[in-house]
Amino acid sequence: MFNLILFGPPGSGKGTQSERLISRYGLRHLSTGDLLRSEIAGQTPLGMAAKSFMDKGQLVPDEVVIEMISSALDNNPHAHGFLFDGFPRTTAQAEALDKLLSQKGTSISVVLALQVSEGELVKRLLNRGLTSGRSDDADETTIRARYGEYEKKTAAVAEYYKKYDKVVYIHGEGDVEEIFLSLSREIDLRDRA
Ligand code: B4P
Numbered sequence: 001m002f003n004l005i006l007f008g009p010p011g012s013g014k015g016t017q018s019e020r021l022i023s024r025y026g027l028r029h030l031s032t033g034d035l036l037r038s039e040i041a042g043q044t045p046l047g048m049a050a051k052s053f054m055d056k057g058q059l060v061p062d063e064v065v066i067e068m069i070s071s072a073l074d075n076n077p078h079a080h081g082f083l084f085d086g087f088p089r090t091t092a093q094a095e096a097l098d099k100l101l102s103q104k105g106t107s108i109s110v111v112l113a114l115q116v117s118e119g120e121l122v123k124r125l126l127n128r129g130l131t132s133g134r135s136d137d138a139d140e141t142t143i144r145a146r147y148g149e150y151e152k153k154t155a156a157v158a159e160y161y162k163k164y165d166k167v168v169y170i171h172g173e174g175d176v177e178e179i180f181l182s183l184s185r186e187i188d189l190r191d192r193a
Contacts, residue, residue: 011124031087057149062092066093091160094160112183121147122144
């Protein structure tokens with residue numbers, strides 16, 4: 001199995017690049033952001049609880065997202081690999097993911113980390129907010145709060161995987177297609193042609 005984490009701050013291009021990568025490599029896409037938004041759209045109790053955190057630009061509690069990912073892994077027994085998008089976002093989530101994958105006899109193959117400056121992230125998300133209808137993209141205060149959460153809680157996830165020599169940094173500014181090629185090169189190097 002080939003399991004990839006696409007890592008980076010909010011607005012770094014994880015969702016954008018995931019779409020291209022899953023279509024090229026046939027990986028199963030697991031985006032905790034998408035899963036949470038679909039719970040909100042369905043007005044489930046989980047969705048309503050998550051919304052109160054997301055609207056403020058805060059991370060949703062670990063137990064909630066770990067349970068969602070655990071079910072998604074169980075529901076895809078025949079996948080030949082996963083692309084994790086927006087997960088893990090805390091060290092506790094990373095430890096839980098390692099455990100879940102090891103129970104299935106597999107592990108993370110590589111963490112591709114998109115690097116984008118804070119100014120560019122804010123610009124992109126404000127721009128997306130003009131059409132996305134997403135409350136967490138609507139104003140600069142919430143977008144900066146999301147970046148603050150990333151620095152405080154999520155940046156440490158890259159340090160966690162660095163211990164296992166699994167992190168590759170990719171310049172995430174510029175042409176979407178060129179960034180996709182840089183990501184693809186790293187995957188191909190690991191025998192995923
Ligand atoms: P996510 O859905 O993961 O949202 P995101 O990080 O903002 O999106 P992404 O990074 O995928 O967006 P993209 O760059 O592709 O999370 C939303 C919220 O859900 C979180 O704040 C949190 O509350 C909660 N959550 C999710 N997962 C969680 C977890 N594991 N634990 C706890 N809470 C969790 O796109 C951004 C914009 O940039 C787009 O408009 C795109 O078109 C543009 N763009 C992309 N690449 C570009 C490029 N190269 N140049 C110019 N623009 C570009």
